[in-house]
Amino acid sequence: xxxxxxxxxxxxxxxxMFTLAWIEALTFTRLAQFFPLYISLAGSTLSLVYLxxxxxxxxxxxxxxxxxxxxxxxxxxxxxxxxxxxxxLIYVFGFIIAxxxxxxxxxxxxxxxxxxxxxxxxxxxxxxxxxxxxxxxxEWPASLLGL
Amino acid sequence: MIESAIEALAIVLDPSRLIYMxxxxxxxxxxxxxxxxxxxxxxxxLLPFVFGMDPYVGIALLIGMVAVIxxxxxxxxxxxxxxxxxxSQATIMDGYPLAQQGKAAKAMGAAFFSSxxxxxxxxxxxxLTIPFAxxxxxxxxxxxxxxxxxxxxxxxxxxAGKSVFKGILAGLVGLLLGAIGSAPAVPEYRYxxxxxYLTQGLSLPVVAMAIFAFPIIITMLxxxxxxxxxxxxEGGALQGVMTSLxxxxxxxxxxxxxxxxxxxPGLGGSVVDWIAYGFGKKTVKNNTFGEGDIxxxxxxxxxxxxKEGGSMIPTLLFGIPGSGTTAILLGGLTLxxxxxxxxxxxxxxxxTLSIVWTLVFANIFGAILCLMLIRPISKLSTISGExxxxxxxxxxxxxxxxxxxxxxxxxxxxxxxxFGYLMTxxxxxxxxxxIGFVLAMSAERYYWISIERYGWEWITNPLVIILAVVIIVLxxxxxxxxxxxxxxxxxxxxx
Numbered sequence: 001x002x003x004x005x006x007x008x009x010x011x012x013x014x015x016x017m018f019t020l021a022w023i024e025a026l027t028f029t030r031l032a033q034f035f036p037l038y039i040s041l042a043g044s045t046l047s048l049v050y051l052x053x054x055x056x057x058x059x060x061x062x063x064x065x066x067x068x069x070x071x072x073x074x075x076x077x078x079x080x081x082x083x084x085x086x087x088x089l090i091y092v093f094g095f096i097i098a099x100x101x102x103x104x105x106x107x108x109x110x111x112x113x114x115x116x117x118x119x120x121x122x123x124x125x126x127x128x129x130x131x132x133x134x135x136x137x138x139e140w141p142a143s144l145l146g147l
Numbered sequence: 148m149i150e151s152a153i154e155a156l157a158i159v160l161d162p163s164r165l166i167y168m169x170x171x172x173x174x175x176x177x178x179x180x181x182x183x184x185x186x187x188x189x190x191x192x193l194l195p196f197v198f199g200m201d202p203y204v205g206i207a208l209l210i211g212m213v214a215v216i217x218x219x220x221x222x223x224x225x226x227x228x229x230x231x232x233x234x235s236q237a238t239i240m241d242g243y244p245l246a247q248q249g250k251a252a253k254a255m256g257a258a259f260f261s262s263x264x265x266x267x268x269x270x271x272x273x274x275l276t277i278p279f280a281x282x283x284x285x286x287x288x289x290x291x292x293x294x295x296x297x298x299x300x301x302x303x304x305x306x307a308g309k310s311v312f313k314g315i316l317a318g319l320v321g322l323l324l325g326a327i328g329s330a331p332a333v334p335e336y337r338y339x340x341x342x343x344y345l346t347q348g349l350s351l352p353v354v355a356m357a358i359f360a361f362p363i364i365i366t367m368l369x370x371x372x373x374x375x376x377x378x379x380x381e382g383g384a385l386q387g388v389m390t391s392l393x394x395x396x397x398x399x400x401x402x403x404x405x406x407x408x409x410x411x412p413g414l415g416g417s418v419v420d421w422i423a424y425g426f427g428k429k430t431v432k433n434n435t436f437g438e439g440d441i442x443x444x445x446x447x448x449x450x451x452x453x454k455e456g457g458s459m460i461p462t463l464l465f466g467i468p469g470s471g472t473t474a475i476l477l478g479g480l481t482l483x484x485x486x487x488x489x490x491x492x493x494x495x496x497x498x499t500l501s502i503v504w505t506l507v508f509a510n511i512f513g514a515i516l517c518l519m520l521i522r523p524i525s526k527l528s529t530i531s532g533e534x535x536x537x538x539x540x541x542x543x544x545x546x547x548x549x550x551x552x553x554x555x556x557x558x559x560x561x562x563x564x565x566f567g568y569l570m571t572x573x574x575x576x577x578x579x580x581x582i583g584f585v586l587a588m589s590a591e592r593y594y595w596i597s598i599e600r601y602g603w604e605w606i607t608n609p610l611v612i613i614l615a616v617v618i619i620v621l622x623x624x625x626x627x628x629x630x631x632x633x634x635x636x637x638x639x640x641x642x
Contacts, residue, residue, distance in 0.1 A: 007573045014316060021323055021338065028337055032330035035591040036337055039326065043319040050312040071572050072369060079368045080565065083361075083540065087557055090544070103537055110368070111533040125538060129545065132181075141548050141557060 003069045004058050011051045018043035082106065095140035100126060148496075152274070155500035159508065164207045168505060171211025172513045178212070179219025179231045181546060186216045186232065186472035194479055202483040203501050209479050210505040213472060215513030217451040218262040222517075222524055225254050225444070227539065229360040234451040236355055236581055237420035241436060241443030248439055251525040256387020257441050258448040259514045259521075261398050264391070265449035266510025268402035269409070269456025274503045276410075276460050277492050287411050290605035293593035294614035295411060296586045299418045301618045302425040303579035310574075317570065318579035324349055324563075325587020332595045344555030353547050353556045354563055354584055360543055361564025362571040367532030384521045390441050397427060397442055398449045405450030409457025418585050421578065423450030429621055456506055463491045463499055 022040035025033055082102075089098035100122055107118035132138055158164065171193070178189040189212050197205035220231025225242035238258065245254040287295075303318035327338045328348025339345040391398060401423040408419040427446030428436040436443040462473040465488065477487055485491075491499045547560040570577050597605045605611060 003573065010569055010573055010575075011316075014320065018319070018323070024338060028330070029333055029335055031332040031595070032335040032337055035330075035587075035594075036323065036326040039319055039322045043316065043323060046312065046319065047316055050316065053312070075369045076365050076568065076572075079365050083364075083561065086540065086544070087561065090557075091554070095544075099541055103541070106537045107534075111531075111537070113534075121538075125541060129541065132545075138545060138549060139552055141544070141554060 001071055001073055003071050004054070006071055008051065008054050008058060011047055011054055015044060015047040015051055018047055082110075090141050090143060092144050094143035094145060096126060096130070098143075099129070148278075151496050152500050152503075155497050156504050158203050158497065159207065159501050159504040161203075164204050167204050168207040168211040168509060169512070171208040171213075172215050172509055172516065175212035175215035175509075176219035176513060176516065179216040179235075180222050181231070181542065186213055189213070189216060190472050190475035190479070194475055194482070197479050198482045200483055202480075202485055202498055205479065205483045206498065206502055207505055209476060210502055211509040213476070214266060214452070214455055214506050214509035215517075217448075217455065218259060218266070218510070218513045218517050221255060221258045221262065221448060222520075225258065226251055226525065227360075227535075228363045229539075229543070230355050232352075234420055234454070235447070236359070236578070237424035237447035238444055239359060240424060240578065241438070241440050244437075244439030245441065245444065246525075250439070250441075252384050252521050253387040253390070254441060254444050255521045255525060256384030256518065257391045258387070258444050259384070259517045260388040260391040261401075261445045261449040262452040262517075263510050263514035264398050265402040265405055266452035266455065266514070267507050268399065268449075269406055269453035270503050270506035270510070271456070272403075272406040272410075272453070273456040273459050273506065274500070277464070277496075277499065286610060289593045289596040290601060290608050291610045291614065292411065293590065293597050294611050294618075295408075296590040296593060298614060298618050298621075299422055299582060299586045300590065301622055302418075302421050303582050310576075313575045314579045317576055318583040321580040321583020321585075322587045322590070323583075324354065324580075325584045326591070331588065331592040332599075342555070344551070344553050347551060348588070349559055349563075349584070350550035350556060351585065353550050353559050355581060356543055356547055357560045357563035358567040358570075358577050358581055360539075361560065362568040362577075364532075364536045364539060364543075365568050366571065368536055371532060384518050387441070388518075391445055394442055394445050397431060397445055400430070401427060401446040401449040402453035405453030406457035408450070409454030410460050411457075418582065419454045420447035420451045421582050421585075423447050425621070452510060456503075459502060459506070463487055463502065 018040045021036060022044050025037040025040055028036070086098060086102040089101055092098075093101075103122040103125060104118050107113040107121060108115065111118075113121070129138075133140065159168075174189060174193065178186070190209065193208055193212060197209060200208075216232060217234050220235040221238060221242070223229045223231040224235040224238040225246050228239050228243035228246075230236045230239060242254050242258065245251065300318065303314055303321075325348070327345055329336055329346060336346050404423045404426060405419050408422060423446045424436070424443060427442060428434060431440075431442050431446075434440050434442060458473050462476060480487055485495060485498060543560070544557065547556045550556045567577055567580075569575075570580070
């Protein structure tokens with residue numbers, strides 16, 4: 001995607017977020033209202049000004065070179081899916097099983113590690129996190145299966 | 148008092164107590180190393196063990212741990228661009244670019260030496276302040292505290308980078324995120340959307356990790372890169388130490404800022420590094436802060452260790468904890484049969500002085516230990532992203548979950564992480580968002596108390612006026628100086 005256009009969309013998102021926050025702040029009582037109301041009003045106004053400025057710049061001044069500057073969408077999305085997949089595994093199977101599966105599959109598929117190396121890395125990580133959990137009382141996220 | 152200090156030194160150097168100090172230092176460095184774990188977690192971990200303990204032994208353990216957390220947290224901040232604790236956020240700004248240039252060892256050498264000096268200055272400040280702490284603390288009421296939060300918020304302008312619009316908007320997003328949860332003035336929840344998790348507000352470690360760590364892991368994977376693109380690690384720790392020594396005035400200045408901010412209860416240690424960084428950026432000549440200037444590492448690292456000495460003053464002498472960590476320390480003192488308050492400078496003066504010595508020694512030993520670990524640990528920066536990121540993600544998930552032991556922490560980590568990633572690729576500055584978030588609650592609370600209690604009269608308080616002048620000078624000083632020097636340059640050329 002064109003970077004300048006992505007910036008406009010992002011600014012638009014921020015404008016919508018501030019505007020919705022401002023509308024929501026109107027429902028608060030007076031003492032709870034003043035801080036979020038002024039912050040969201042300032043944010044909404046400023047983001048609208050910046051949005052208009054970037055739109056004008058985009059239409060008038062953006063050179064062909066700048067228009068050609070693109071940002072990657074699909075590649076980062078792939079790794080975001082890895083993160084979400086890992087969290088989903090934790091949610092269903094629990095931290096230890098999910099971590100074992102995630103590490104093994106990621107190291108084989110993305111890091112191109114050999115099976116033995118992946119297994120050893122995974123095992124060491126699990127031993128370390130389990131030890132840390134016992135030694136400094138770290139808790140794992142709860143899972144659906146209660147594992 | 149000197150005699151008491153010498154007696155306290157003998158107590159602290161007793162081998163049976165030194166062992167506990169070293170144990171505390173070891174735990175503190177591990178807690179600092181692990182992103183998401185803070186001094187509060189370390190304190191909570193050790194608290195059960197100090198029950199009924201000899202106070203000097205318990206203090207060696209607790210203070211030994213607290214003193215070095217801000218030293219150990221430098222490793223992830225510089226090597227991975229992930230704040231080890233909320234007090235090392237600003238270290239990332241220049242520490243991580245230095246690691247990318249293959250200068251991780253040099254950056255860490257400078258950071259640890261600055262931490263050592265800052266920590267020792269913090270301890271000395273605690274010692275010197277004992278006789279006349281009371282009038283100093285009572286000089287800061289809600290209007291002055293509000294102005295101090297404004298001073299912190301003014302840093303968003305300094306850290307905005309190329310676009311002031313983007314910087315201010317990011318700061319406002321942070322303030323809005325900080326407004327989530329209960330309102331300080333009335334029992335009312337805001338922006339919670341009927342979620343129980345959001346009633347407590349968002350957790351600072353989660354927001355800090357999301358905004359800094361999430362974009363880095365995605366970027367490292369997408370661009371298939373290592374932290375350091377330079378295969379050979381340049382510059383050793385000693386070089387960093389020498390650079391710190393060359394910048395001794397910056398180190399001392401930042402330490403004083405750290406002591407002052409730590410000394411003021413309620414401002415929070417999370418902002419001390421940003422304020423020191425902002426002051427450094429404004430006062431250091433010909434700087435390239437934000438692009439890998441080692442002075443951008445020295446300033447926050449000196450300040451965040453010095454802060455601990457400052458924060459002990461209200462905690463020990465008045466029983467006013469300035470942070471979660473010092474609140475638990477107060478509990479620890481009670482468990483050891485001590486009571487914070489005036490007795491700490493009368494009947495229990497030796498205990499207070501043993502805290503001073505422990506702070507000093509723990510900072511020295513902790514920094515030396517970290518300096519010894521630099522070489523092996525800095526090799527992490529030469530490992531490829533695909534190899535290191537999966538392990539990092541496991542660590543981040545564990546760290547994020549420890550904030551409130553709720554799935555909400557992980558959901559927030561991903562949502563704000565994605566927002567942070569978009570900010571990164573679209574060149575929006577992220578530090579202003581974090582500063583806004585950190586200061587949102589204090590800004591609202593102190594503003595409300597000031598207005599309710601003093602109306603608008605507080606604006607004429609001398610300390611408020613001084614702080615307002617400092618803010619204006621900070622925000623406009625740079626521009627005025629630039630214009631002035633340009634005028635001189637153009638005048639010189641015309642002659």
